[in-house]
Amino acid sequence: MARTASDILVDVLVDWGVDTVFGIPGDGINGIMEALRTRKDEIRFVQVRHEEAAAFAACGYAKFTGRLGVCLATSGPGGLHLLNGLYDAKLDHQPVLAITGLQFHDLVGTYTQQDVELDKVFQDVALYNQRIMGAAHVHNITTLACRTALAHRGVAHITIPVDLQDQPAGDDLRAPRNVKGHNTSLFAPELPVPSEEQVKRAVGILDAGQRIVILAGQGALKATDQLERLADRLGAVIVKALLGKAAVPDDSPFTTGQVGLLGTAPSQEALETCDTLLIAGSTFPYIEYYPKPGQARAIQIDIDAARIGLRYPVEAGLVGDCRVALDILLERAAPHPDRSFLETAQAGKAGWLRLMEERGTRPDLPMKPQVVAWELGKRLTDTAIVACDSGTIATWWARQIPARRGQMHSLSGNLATMAPGLPYAIAAQLAHPDRQVVAYVGDGGFSMLMADFATAVKYGLPIKVVINNNRSLGQIKWEQMVFLGNPEYGCDLHPIDFARVAEACGGKGFTITDPKDCGAALDAALAHPGPVVVDCIVDGNEPPMPPKVQAKQALHLTEALARGTPDALKIAATVFRNRAREII
Known part of the structure; x- marks a missing residue:
């Protein structure tokens, strides 16, 4: 049979090293599905239950491999369902190619x-966005789409009429x-090297600094050794944006952990008292937490x-x-013998860890959400991959689950959307079949795409x-x-027995309600050879407190409780008991 436009499209994907495509079949992409079927030994099609999950999985695949993530959807509603996951990729700068059909x-x-x-529709989300006009058009457009997504770490989209x-x-x-x-398929770009003029400026700033903080983001995930060596040389403190959680292990003597609303008190104190800031691979969006x-005099990589x-x-x-730039700074920056700033941060970190x-x-009932994170963190392997979701869950992940050297951690950083935890985990396990993969999620986020637990089973x-x-x-x-000081409204969720949902999908389900059973139940779940859901029933009145409570925040909470928030007395009692424990 004659080769088709769809065959050429798949040829290009294979040439670019794509081995996985996430999606759902539809009559608007029948030709592409047939081309994938005939090449299934070279490129696997992973059928999900919702196109949003396909886009999230493609983003997760890119995050956990550094390679091009690909998702596929049919015309009309299928393509529209991709958008949330594609915006997740756009805002977190991940190379993702979306392929859709047209009528x-x-x-x-x-x-x-x-x-x-x-x-x-995709004009805003995609930095390369084209409609294919015929078979002779496919190679050029698909090649440029792959190249652009990888070169600029963003979303590319191509759409092709079904006929x-x-x-x-x-x-x-x-x-x-x-x-x-005429259009070369592959490229191997060299990493850019900072200009000599800017390097000299940066070295001068570092040499003059006395209280130096390094803010590490996802751009520094592959520069762990360089970050620690530079911090050691400068007596600097490393603080981490959420997407940079795994840039430096949390047991490193140079880091005080996360920054921001979900961060740690010693990290915030370091930022508030530093005189020099080196931003390494981050555009952490919460400006109010910067110096x-x-x-501070600042350098940015x-x-x-x-x-x-x-x-x-x-x-x-x-x-x-980041790795290249940090190596250059390591060669040229003068050592700082004064360790007092770092030692102050280390003392603060020790208190925070206690x-x-x-x-x-805590043995309280209902079980505190921190207990689950604490017990899970102790049981993760050194090469575990943890996919977190958005919501209060991200606070417990940021603070209670330490990142160890060799692990990977991620979540929806800048979009902060709910629901990617499960699709991220599916993508991570497909990409790394021999590694432990955990989705650490909330009930709200999981229930949005929980049908895709069946994908893990399948x-x-x-x-x-x-x-x-x-x-x-x-x-x-x-x-x-x-x-805002408003009473809680519209946030209660009808209970779902997620362990039974897991069993109905063909997986294994556990339910934990008592903190004294938490460790043993997690041991059993992690030891199970197949997909598992662990439904941990936790205290809904436990607040995700910021590292430093502002007077305005305390006032608004008081106003909200006084104006009729459900369970106001329980919330007040929980906050008071927590604060009393911490003071004692």
Whole structure:
């Protein structure tokens, strides 16, 4: 049979090293599905239960491999369902290619069924976004889509009418100027090296600094050794953005952990008292947690020149890969013998860790959410991959689950969307079949895409899904009270027996209600050879307290309780008991 446009599309994907495509079949992509079927020994199609899960999985695949993630959806609603996961990839700078179908090429724009011009819909989310016009167009467009997504670490989208997917490929279809072979498939870009002028500026700033903080983000995930060596040389403190959680292990003597609303008190204190800030691969978005402008002299390392100075005024901008730039600074920066700033931070960290242990070992009923995170963190292997979700769950993940050297951790960073934890875990287990993979999620996020637990069962993926089930949209609940002083409203969730859901899907389910049973139940779940859901029923009145409570936040919480928040007395009692314990 003659080769088709879809065959060429799959050829290009294989040439670019794509081995996995996440999606759902549909009549708008029948030609592509047939091409995937005939090449199934080279490229696997992973069927999910919702296109949003396909896009999240493609983003997770990119995060946990550094390679191109690919998702596929049919015309109309199928393509529209991809958008949330694609925005997750866009905002976290992950290389993802979305492929969608269109209606028959001569019916587009005629109000036919599912007549959605997806290339127009995707104009904002995709940095490369094209409609394929025929078989002779496929190679050029697909090649550019793959190259652009990888080169610029973002989303590319191509869409192709369903009838053109089966169009026979032949040289006679080519335009005269479309010379065969003119578009090279592969590329191997060299990492940019910062300019000598900016390096000299950066070294001068570091040499003059006395209280240096390094803010590490996801751009520094592969620069662990360089970060620690530079911190040692400078007597610096490393603080971490959420996406940079695994950049430095939490047992490193140089880090005080996360920053921001979900961060640690010693990290915040280091930022508040530093005189020099080195931002390594991060554009951490919460500007209010940076040093006040003018307090610290700043240097920023980023692969994208447009992001230099985005969050904080900098005097030196090193455009390049973090590992390369940090190696250069290590060679040139003078050693700092004064360790007093680092030692102060280390003392603060020791006190913070004692507090986290106290919170993570409480015997209270209902079970505290910190207990689940604490017990899980102790049981993760050195090469575990942890996919977190958005909500209060992210607070417990950030504080109670330590990142160890060799582990990978991620969540939806800048979009902070609910629901990616499960699809991320599925992608991680497919990419790394020999590693322990855990999705650490809330009941709100998990229930949005929980049908995809059946995907893990179908493909024999031994992921472990640990659910902090507080039976509410917890983050929204606390934001309503603490940010605005409004009573909680609309956040209660009807209970779901997630262990029974897991069993109904063909997996294994556990339920934990008592902290004294938590460790043993997690041991059993982690030892089970197949996919597991662990439904942990936790206290919905346990607040995710910021590292430092502001007077305005305390006032708003008091107002919310006084104005009729459900369980106001229980919440007040919980907050009072927690604070009393910490003071004692």
